[in-house]
Amino acid sequence: MQIELIDTFLDLCATKSFNQTAERLQVTQSTVSGRIKTLEGLVGARLFARSRSGTALTTQGLRFEPHARALRHNWVIALNATRDVGLAGVTTRVGLQHDLLGIRINRLIDEFRRVLPETAFFFEADYSSQMCADLVSGAQDIAVLYTPQMQPDLYFEQLGEVSYVMVSTETDVLENVDKSSYILANYAPAFSQTHAAFLPQLTEASLSIGQNAGMVDLLMSVSGTAYVLENSANKLTAAGTCIGVKDAPIITQPVFAGLHMRHRHRGYYRQLLSVLKLQYGQ
Known part of the structure; x- marks a missing residue:
């Protein structure tokens, strides 16, 4: 099976750009075009249409997409069945919530490589709903x-939490925050619910x-006032760009790991989880 054809097809479904898919897969644009042409030849149908x-x-292509995702998923299952201890020589695809890319990502990569030195890792930033769909497929x-x-095929574990704090270019007192220059953060439903409960006036x-x-x-x-991750707040205040709003509540956001239900007890995935808990549990 030429699984790279399926991977290229699915990535192009997401990006809708041959150039962007080439960058994400770290190949040339002509390679992407060649793979799609080969896949279209095997399928016997044109899968993509290009225009200005x-x-x-x-x-x-729309009809083929769910079957391609099923093929990719079954391929992963087949690989895991033959390599229960580890996936040596196989690329493990790790999805990360956008905001978490800036939190000690170098340390996370180092720990993954230390624990699983023969595994290659492909990191991709995305939003929760898309990552859950990608885990199922x-x-x-x-x-x-x-x-x-929550879906029958998915398993989740809470890893820890991250903190968001309020900073401002204008004031260090919550009472003096200007509503007209306040920038409302919409990082996740849980964050928005907590924000609404703590600060209904904003x-x-x-x-x-x-x-x-x-x-x-x-x-x-x-300029203005807003909530940012704690490490970003520290950088902004250290640079003198912002000041902390000292009496504003800290909003914590839970962080979870998600994987397919059938993998939750496999030794390889438990190793991945142990690294992630070390990263986000502090």
Whole structure:
């Protein structure tokens, strides 16, 4: 089985860009085009249509997509069945919630390599709903996420939590926060619920964003007040860009690991979980 054909097809379904898929898979654009052409020849149908507006699945491509995901998932199951102790020489796909990329990612990579030196890792930042769908289809092997999507085929463990704190370019007192320049964070449903409970007076805002990195950029460019990850807050205050709003509540966000239910007791995946608990449990 030429599983790279399926991987390329599924990635192109997500990016809808031959160039972006080439970058993500670390191959040339001509390689991506060649793989898709080969797959279309095997299937006997055109799977993608290119136009000035971008790349889109054809009707045949839409019909083929769920079967491609099933093929990818079954391939992973077959590999795991033959390598129960580890997946030497196989790439493990790790999904990460966008905001977690900036939290000691180098340490996480070092620990994965130390514990599983013969495994290659492919990291991809995404949102919780897409990562859960990818776990079910087999497009990802394990994911670190904020919002588990409960499904019969998925298993979740809480790893720990991260903290978001309020910073401002204008004031260090909550009472003086200007509602007109407040930027509402929308990092996850749990975060939004806690924010609404703690700060109902700040739930209406003309500007909102759902990524910590984007929030940091906004604070540096347009100024205002907002919640950011604690490590980002420390950098902003150390640089003198922002000041901490000292009496604002800290909002904690639980972090979970997700994987397919059939893998939850496998030794290889328990090793992955032990590394993730070390990373996010502190």
